[in-house]
Amino acid sequence: MTKAIERQGFPVTQIANLTPIAKTVGANRIVQSFSIPYPMGDPKKTPEDEFAMRERIVEKALDALTQDIQDQTIYKVDMG
Template sequence: MCTIVPISLSIGANRIVPTVSIPYPLGNPELSPAEEKHLRRDLVLKAFKALTTKVDGQTVF
């Protein structure tokens, strides 16, 4: 999980899951608590999917 995809690509990460922003990678303080919980859950589920997906080379999810 990363906030700046080009950096992850440049260092050779195989699985890259983009996040929200640099100061709040897994959240957004402008959302309601329920909306932010939904956002975080979606990002974590996407990361789990990335870990269980077979990849050949770098993949951005």
């Protein structure tokens, strides 16, 4: 899906846990998520810390949209 959307000219950041799969399938901008069932959540954190982590992931993904990358790039986020 990422590829089909990017083919139409949209920059796409894929937020994915299994980054090697996202890369093989052909995503160009990839941000690693926290886990598979809760990409931007962590039930072990307080709601405040969880929200802060979600913001860091979203912010990284948005920043990736502005990067003039030359190759497939995987971005990592401090999960706290």
